[in-house]
Amino acid sequence: MSQETTIKEHLETHVTDHDHDHDHGHHDHHQSFISKYIFSTDHKTIAKQFLVTGIIWAIVGGGLSVLFRIQLGYPDADLSWMKPLLGKWITPEGHIAPEFYNALITMHGTILVFFVLTAGLSGTFSNYLIPLMIGARDMASGFINMLSYWFFFLSSVVMAVSFFLATGPASGGWTAYPPLNALPAAASGSVAGVDYWLVSIVLFIVSVLLGGLNYITTVINLRTRGMKMFRLPLPIWAFFLTAVIGLLSFPVLLSAGVLLLFDRNLGTSFYLDQIYIGGEALANAGGSPILYQHLFWFLGHPEVYIIILPAMGIASEVLSVHSRKPIFGYTAMIYSLLAIAVLSFIVWAHHMFMTGMNPFIGSIFVIFTLIIAVPSAVKVFNWLTTLWRGNIKLTPPMMFAIGFVSLFISGGVTGIFLGNSSIDVELHDTYFVVAHFHLVMGVAAFFGMFAGIYHWFPKMFGRHMNNTLSYIHFWGTIVCAYLIFFPMHWEYMLPRRYPTHAGFDTFGMFAQLNEFITIAAMASFAFQLIFVFNFFYSIWYGRKLKEQNPYHATTLEWTTPIRPGHGNWPGDIPEVHRWAYDYSKHGRDFIPQTEPLSQYEIEHGEHGDEMDSDVIAHENDDHQS
Amino acid sequence: MEATVQSNARELWSGGDSPFKVSYGKIMMWYFLISDTFSFAGLLISYGAIRLSQPAHDEANPLSWPDPNHVFNAVPFLHGHYPLVFVTFMTFTLIFSSVTMVRAVQEGHAMNRKGVLFWLGLTIIGGLIFVGSQAFEWSHLIHEGMTQKSNPFGASAFGGLFFLITGFHGFHVSVGVMLNSWAFLMTFFGAFHRRGHYEMIEKLGLYWHFVDLVWVFVFLAFYLL
Numbered sequence: 090m091s092q093e094t095t096i097k098e099h100l101e102t103h104v105t106d107h108d109h110d111h112d113h114g115h116h117d118h119h120q121s122f123i124s125k126y127i128f129s130t131d132h133k134t135i136a137k138q139f140l141v142t143g144i145i146w147a148i149v150g151g152g153l154s155v156l157f158r159i160q161l162g163y164p165d166a167d168l169s170w171m172k173p174l175l176g177k178w179i180t181p182e183g184h185i186a187p188e189f190y191n192a193l194i195t196m197h198g199t200i201l202v203f204f205v206l207t208a209g210l211s212g213t214f215s216n217y218l219i220p221l222m223i224g225a226r227d228m229a230s231g232f233i234n235m236l237s238y239w240f241f242f243l244s245s246v247v248m249a250v251s252f253f254l255a256t257g258p259a260s261g262g263w264t265a266y267p268p269l270n271a272l273p274a275a276a277s278g279s280v281a282g283v284d285y286w287l288v289s290i291v292l293f294i295v296s297v298l299l300g301g302l303n304y305i306t307t308v309i310n311l312r313t314r315g316m317k318m319f320r321l322p323l324p325i326w327a328f329f330l331t332a333v334i335g336l337l338s339f340p341v342l343l344s345a346g347v348l349l350l351f352d353r354n355l356g357t358s359f360y361l362d363q364i365y366i367g368g369e370a371l372a373n374a375g376g377s378p379i380l381y382q383h384l385f386w387f388l389g390h391p392e393v394y395i396i397i398l399p400a401m402g403i404a405s406e407v408l409s410v411h412s413r414k415p416i417f418g419y420t421a422m423i424y425s426l427l428a429i430a431v432l433s434f435i436v437w438a439h440h441m442f443m444t445g446m447n448p449f450i451g452s453i454f455v456i457f458t459l460i461i462a463v464p465s466a467v468k469v470f471n472w473l474t475t476l477w478r479g480n481i482k483l484t485p486p487m488m489f490a491i492g493f494v495s496l497f498i499s500g501g502v503t504g505i506f507l508g509n510s511s512i513d514v515e516l517h518d519t520y521f522v523v524a525h526f527h528l529v530m531g532v533a534a535f536f537g538m539f540a541g542i543y544h545w546f547p548k549m550f551g552r553h554m555n556n557t558l559s560y561i562h563f564w565g566t567i568v569c570a571y572l573i574f575f576p577m578h579w580e581y582m583l584p585r586r587y588p589t590h591a592g593f594d595t596f597g598m599f600a601q602l603n604e605f606i607t608i609a610a611m612a613s614f615a616f617q618l619i620f621v622f623n624f625f626y627s628i629w630y631g632r633k634l635k636e637q638n639p640y641h642a643t644t645l646e647w648t649t650p651i652r653p654g655h656g657n658w659p660g661d662i663p664e665v666h667r668w669a670y671d672y673s674k675h676g677r678d679f680i681p682q683t684e685p686l687s688q689y690e691i692e693h694g695e696h697g698d699e700m701d702s703d704v705i706a707h708e709n710d711d712h713q714s
Numbered sequence: 715m716e717a718t719v720q721s722n723a724r725e726l727w728s729g730g731d732s733p734f735k736v737s738y739g740k741i742m743m744w745y746f747l748i749s750d751t752f753s754f755a756g757l758l759i760s761y762g763a764i765r766l767s768q769p770a771h772d773e774a775n776p777l778s779w780p781d782p783n784h785v786f787n788a789v790p791f792l793h794g795h796y797p798l799v800f801v802t803f804m805t806f807t808l809i810f811s812s813v814t815m816v817r818a819v820q821e822g823h824a825m826n827r828k829g830v831l832f833w834l835g836l837t838i839i840g841g842l843i844f845v846g847s848q849a850f851e852w853s854h855l856i857h858e859g860m861t862q863k864s865n866p867f868g869a870s871a872f873g874g875l876f877f878l879i880t881g882f883h884g885f886h887v888s889v890g891v892m893l894n895s896w897a898f899l900m901t902f903f904g905a906f907h908r909r910g911h912y913e914m915i916e917k918l919g920l921y922w923h924f925v926d927l928v929w930v931f932v933f934l935a936f937y938l939l
Binding site: 223224229230233298301302303305306307309310311312313314315316317318320336337338339340341343344345347348351355356357358359372374375376377380383384387664665 | 725728730732733734746749862863870882
């Protein structure tokens, strides 16, 4: 009983009007099925909801890419066998109708960027890891957290419904540029598809904001005693900054979307000026389509960091744990995350070098864009030096984390090319760009996500995933990813978004390469199905987790029971005495964060690394003296 | 508990306590307001970009940007031209409702239920007067022929931007009135009193002041510049 009162007091010190929270962790089994698994306020359940929804969307989004890759790889083949699936969108000649090809790529981009790599990645791991790693019983507001998932779910439903519209889903690219997406007469996907797209995205923005408010507040307010900001595991820093970026950039997409909805449905001309369509002049005057591009990319560019920062954080943690070494340059890792977060807001116009910009302004954006290479390189070198002479355990999560670093380098290098406006003028909207961003933020973020799933799966479900299948998944995926996207760099003059290049003699030389890429894409998709099977099979039939801390990791989530209840720790929340990366220190393999410093031990960062104390005014922590 | 608070006072960011000494709800509200600032900023920057691309006000050019003194010169129940008089009344009402909100928060700190009811009630009335005035102004302008597509006073873009941005702001005020009314009922039935604090009123106060502050910028953009 005394223990329970301590918990109550402890909660009250940071949760002032949260009456219903006191008894969490004790009355778990009284919950009904609905409140436990559907409308749950437990961050762990919500995280799993995000993850499973994300996996379903990944299968859909990846499946779409297989469909359009088949069209691209075999432009002359008879694809009538797709009729049961695509119906009237298969032309009488047996090709995917060009307008539906565009719908496929639009939906592929939207689903992967927003639903999988934002909600599925950040939503899953921020929800799952923030309370567990900082030592909190749950998110600051479990209710708002639940709303965050259900707004995402609603948004998913609206997007899914748009596939079944008679005029097809949105087809003007995931960026939804006007005037193509503003005028129903411009394309079949713009008739109703874009309205569904916009409504879905608005709901999604609400979801991101509700989630982000929780992540930020939880990290600020609910860290357990001793968990200083500069003792936090790196994933938490990454999730925290991701939430900050999301909170500042998504509202601008909301404004952009509202303006576009008005242009589409109420006849305003915010983005429209002097347009002829089908030979007829429209009445719209006074707007600017470039305004939309500015608003969109003010979100759109930070969005790619919203995708990659969580992957970076997860990779940092996994690399350190599985090489039994402290992360190299912990403070530098945090500052580089911060630098990336700040820079992400002042580079958006590098997506618009071709839309008519004052070259002077363009050159400013070039400089900022290239500066991002600096913190990114800091991170890469720190990952490599973490591996250097480590006691490396090549477990599946480790393989994916190393794969992440590899892909991030391969894709990042071409970013330097594309960041220069003069080169971008040549490469804009070609497969070189497609290769670049798929490697650096698509596949790399997926690898970060897989690293996270494999690493924390035992914590999430109390069971292990099958190792053999995991290795097959890893090797299949990384080989296929490179087989798809490396050759794509050679297609540096091939324009994107064309359903077929058959009419152009110049592009004939890419026909075989395209076929090759398509085969690799199909194989890659098949390897993902192995993962999906492994994931769902292991939830119920995987080898049971017997140890509380299977990786001998230092962080707090491994101090919870094997299957933690709502409230995470049955007794008191543990207190933290050191940073998260005391591996191979003083002859010991690892020292958990909960262990006090020994008498002669110096905490990381206490000497020589004065940067810690500059940012956050903290005095020396002398628990021991 | 006392001891915990004291030992943590030494290191604000060392965990176990809120570094800003505020509850999670208030931090959330602050971050929400920062976020909402960006959505309003997105709209107001769009206003700026579109306006700068249009010809500046010029009596001779019917497509130039309109003169606010000419557009907003009606007052209900009065004939004749009173440039910006009505919007001054609206602005004053809204800002005054911020003052009453401050008083409501103050009474909440003092745990004075009746005081909260009185001042929160005035705030709600102020908000309703503002939204009602906006409804009048809109219907008057629509009557004059200004719609989201057209504008008899000059550049048509003015109409679309005006209805969108004042509408977005009016939506925020309406939501505020609804939340305040809910809090009024909660206070009336003593829910906050039993909870032991009136923090909800404080959080709603933050929102209400934010909406007022945004109005200053909206007012500036459409009525003054």
